Amino acid sequence: MAHAAIQLEVLLEAELRGVPSHGLLRLDRVVQRILNGVADPHATGRLNWLSSGFLTVDGEKGLGPVVAVAALDALQHRAREVGVAIAGITNSNHLGMLGWYAERIAANGQYIIAMSTSEALVHPWGARKALIGTNPIAIGVPTEGRPFVMDTATSVVSMGEIHDHAHRQVSIPAHWAVDAEGKPTTDANEAKKGALAPFGGAKGYALGLAIELLVTSLAGAAIGTGVRGTLDATEVCNKGDVFIVIDGPSPNLTAYLDMIRHSEPAEGFESVLVPGDRARACRAHRLEHGVPVADEVWQRMLVLSEGGMAVKQHT
Amino acid sequence: MAHAAIQLEVLLEAELRGVPSHGLLRLDRVVQRILNGVADPHATGRLNWLSSGFLTVDGEKGLGPVVAVAALDALQHRAREVGVAIAGITNSNHLGMLGWYAERIAANGQYIIAMSTSEALVHPWGARKALIGTNPIAIGVPTEGRPFVMDTATSVVSMGEIHDHAHRQVSIPAHWAVDAEGKPTTDANEAKKGALAPFGGAKGYALGLAIELLVTSLAGAAIGTGVRGTLDATEVCNKGDVFIVIDGPSPNLTAYLDMIRHSEPAEGFESVLVPGDRARACRAHRLEHGVPVADEVWQRMLVLSEGGMAVKQHT
Numbered sequence: 124m125a126h127a128a129i130q131l132e133v134l135l136e137a138e139l140r141g142v143p144s145h146g147l148l149r150l151d152r153v154v155q156r157i158l159n160g161v162a163d164p165h166a167t168g169r170l171n172w173l174s175s176g177f178l179t180v181d182g183e184k185g186l187g188p189v190v191a192v193a194a195l196d197a198l199q200h201r202a203r204e205v206g207v208a209i210a211g212i213t214n215s216n217h218l219g220m221l222g223w224y225a226e227r228i229a230a231n232g233q234y235i236i237a238m239s240t241s242e243a244l245v246h247p248w249g250a251r252k253a254l255i256g257t258n259p260i261a262i263g264v265p266t267e268g269r270p271f272v273m274d275t276a277t278s279v280v281s282m283g284e285i286h287d288h289a290h291r292q293v294s295i296p297a298h299w300a301v302d303a304e305g306k307p308t309t310d311a312n313e314a315k316k317g318a319l320a321p322f323g324g325a326k327g328y329a330l331g332l333a334i335e336l337l338v339t340s341l342a343g344a345a346i347g348t349g350v351r352g353t354l355d356a357t358e359v360c361n362k363g364d365v366f367i368v369i370d371g372p373s374p375n376l377t378a379y380l381d382m383i384r385h386s387e388p389a390e391g392f393e394s395v396l397v398p399g400d401r402a403r404a405c406r407a408h409r410l411e412h413g414v415p416v417a418d419e420v421w422q423r424m425l426v427l428s429e430g431g432m433a434v435k436q437h438t
Numbered sequence: 439m440a441h442a443a444i445q446l447e448v449l450l451e452a453e454l455r456g457v458p459s460h461g462l463l464r465l466d467r468v469v470q471r472i473l474n475g476v477a478d479p480h481a482t483g484r485l486n487w488l489s490s491g492f493l494t495v496d497g498e499k500g501l502g503p504v505v506a507v508a509a510l511d512a513l514q515h516r517a518r519e520v521g522v523a524i525a526g527i528t529n530s531n532h533l534g535m536l537g538w539y540a541e542r543i544a545a546n547g548q549y550i551i552a553m554s555t556s557e558a559l560v561h562p563w564g565a566r567k568a569l570i571g572t573n574p575i576a577i578g579v580p581t582e583g584r585p586f587v588m589d590t591a592t593s594v595v596s597m598g599e600i601h602d603h604a605h606r607q608v609s610i611p612a613h614w615a616v617d618a619e620g621k622p623t624t625d626a627n628e629a630k631k632g633a634l635a636p637f638g639g640a641k642g643y644a645l646g647l648a649i650e651l652l653v654t655s656l657a658g659a660a661i662g663t664g665v666r667g668t669l670d671a672t673e674v675c676n677k678g679d680v681f682i683v684i685d686g687p688s689p690n691l692t693a694y695l696d697m698i699r700h701s702e703p704a705e706g707f708e709s710v711l712v713p714g715d716r717a718r719a720c721r722a723h724r725l726e727h728g729v730p731v732a733d734e735v736w737q738r739m740l741v742l743s744e745g746g747m748a749v750k751q752h753t
Contacts, residue, residue: 176491177521177686206492209522209684234652236551236682247698249707254698262648264655271651273644305704323638329588329713330645332698333577336586337549340579341686346694367551367682369524371492371656379661383562383569383647389620392564398644 126164126189133188133219138414140402144283145220147416151423153186153216155356162186162216162360167193176201176208179343182215184359190215191224191364198368202233206371211342212364217353221261222274222402224366229263229270234369237261238334240362243348245278246318248328251305253318254347256362257281258334267375273398277331278319282354285314338363441479441504448503448534453729455717459598460535462731466738468501468531470671477501477531477675482508491516491523494658497530499674505530506539506679513683517548521686526657527679532668536576537589537717539681544578544585549684552576553649555677558663560593561633563643566620568633569662571677572596573649582690588713592646593634597669600629653678 130153137145156162166185170193172178178197182190194210201208218224221237228235241256261274279299288295289311297307300314308314321328339346344363352360380397388395416424445468453461471477481500485508487493493512497505509525516523533539536552543550556571576589594614603610604626612622615629623629636643654661659678667675695712703710731739 174519174521174685176523177684204489205520206489207522207524207682208491211686234656236652246704247701247710247712249704250698250701250710251704252701254701260645262645262652264648264651266651271648273648275641275644301704305702322641325713326590326637327641329590330575330577332713333579333586333588336579336581336691336694337551337577340689340691341549341684343687343689346691347697367522369492369656370489371526372658374655374658376651376655376661379651382662383565386562386565386567386569387620389561389564389566389616395562395565397562398640398647 126167126186129188129192130186133223136223136406137220138416139406139409140220140222141405141409142220142402143417143420144281144287146420147424148283148420149217149219151427152356154427156216156352159357161352161356161358164189166190168212168215170194170197172201176205178208178210180210180212180215182212185215187216187218187360187364191218191366192227195224195228195366195368198366199228199231199233202368202370207367207369209341209365209367211338212366213342213344213361214359215364216360218364220274221259222272222399225261225263225272225274226270228368229265229272232265232373234265234371235261235263236367236369237263237364238338239364240335240338240344240346240350241353242350242362244282244319245321245328245331246301246305247332248321248325251301251318255321255328255331255335256350257319258331258338260330260334264376265373266377266380267373268377269399269403271376271380271397271399275322277321277327277334279322279327280319282315282319285311285319289315338365341365441482441501444503444507445501448538451538451721452535453731454721454724455535455537456720456724457535457717458732458735459596459602461735462739463598463735464532464534465742467671469742471531471667474672476667476671476673479504481505483527483530485509485512487516491520493523493525495525495527495530497527500530502531502533502675502679506533506681507542510539510543510681510683513681514543514546514548517683517685522682522684524656524680524682526653527681528657528659528676529674530679531675533679535589536574537587537714540576540578540587540589541585543683544580544587547580547688549580549686550576550578551682551684552578552679553653554679555650555653555659555661555665556668557665557677559597559634560636560643560646561616561620562647563636563640566616566633570636570643570646570650571665572634573646573653575645575649579691580688581692581695582688583692584714584718586691586695586712586714590637592636592642592649594637594642595634597630597634600626600634604630653680656680
């Protein structure tokens, strides 16, 4: 029950913050993965300290958020003694929105750098085929006020965004993705068979690849096209996660961040935002006015909530 | 003398790798800063372990590379015991090319994440004025073969690139920079008075800002427009540097990296490169055939090497 609560909180927070690609849409797959035996709802992961600051975690096929929270609790405690602690996690399921973890740590007065790998969906800069995960990075920094949290995939957009455009029969910008032959395409259906572009060209490619190598090595996870189980319901998940938690001084950064917020916007912009501002405003609004949920997702929720039999049919 | 050798190696390696903006061009300013008393060639920095894994360094106005190497030596040693160690450095001068440090650590079998701040040259996404440093990040990963090293500023290009275009009276792409009024410009001379764009739009902005906050807080350095001494010859340098050194397993990543290198290039590309490949090829070529140096820079070298009295007194 506690595990279900953690898993659901991550998904619900994504809905509240306006990131439906990491929201309830994923619940169905989580349930299917449990039913298929590739996710174990009871596991919290086996924690093994290789040294006083380096933790390795065998996730024992546990739910991503459950294993991650157990690892982060250990890291937070250890960082208070050592100043810094790192965990490499594998054999654990999809984490959902990385920013949720970053906010959890930063709100508690510590710094975090969080990185994950995923199935290969992104092409190297100048290449045609997907060889690198969407490899998100989140950084949390405590401040006197609300913590600073940034969270971004290293692809231009998520594959979910491509699917959404395909679903709505809307074209995509040419720099988002390539088709199965590795040619830039504006057709979302062709892009689904191809690869996402790294964000920011060669620079974003370098960052995404660095995360692939760092996480794979430190977590003992699969690499590149060998990664499975982040998109399907049937394969054991072998991606990796790395968390670095730092216990350091926490100066007041609010004046600086407010200077950015109050600076004059460029033409075409209404205001200058600090990462996290939009999500926070969205969260406040939705808590008051409700959360729009896509019909298909809602129908699946109803089926899931009707209980096991209905669920089983879909496994 | 040993300090001069370290400082020069960083600059010469930048020349060999085809990054003249971080090469001998900077030597003149280093000498001027020594003569002006804002850089101390003798200092190696005061190292203070706040806990077993967290090092703070007061650079004592030392040369950036000298202080950084002293800190990294301590971190490498400590990471072997603790698994991970972090340093926050301030009151130290410009590091030069961050990738040099990443390669040093990764070649020695450890992982590194290196981040620095600089004077505010980059505008927040959707804003008009420079409020954030060019804040480079370098990541080094050991492999069985040559280590993987990525090193990138979080601006689209360096201000050096803008100056170079202005000097050659060549226009710049409209997405590189804004003018003093915050409007996109193709005139390099106008861009010099304005601000650089973050790379990759909102995502690169988020990363650059995260580095600004993380480094400023952990190093106890100045923030945003308060940063001085990375571009001038007269002010004490108050930017910050953060190094995270990790001692972990080191699997063989060469097969994966070679798969990327041998993948079919996209239209308009001759080959698919892994970050560091171009620099390595350039280095090999220049070691054999020599290094082209801009006339102006060479003339300054000759003046410096003639051993102006002023210079000799201080080395």
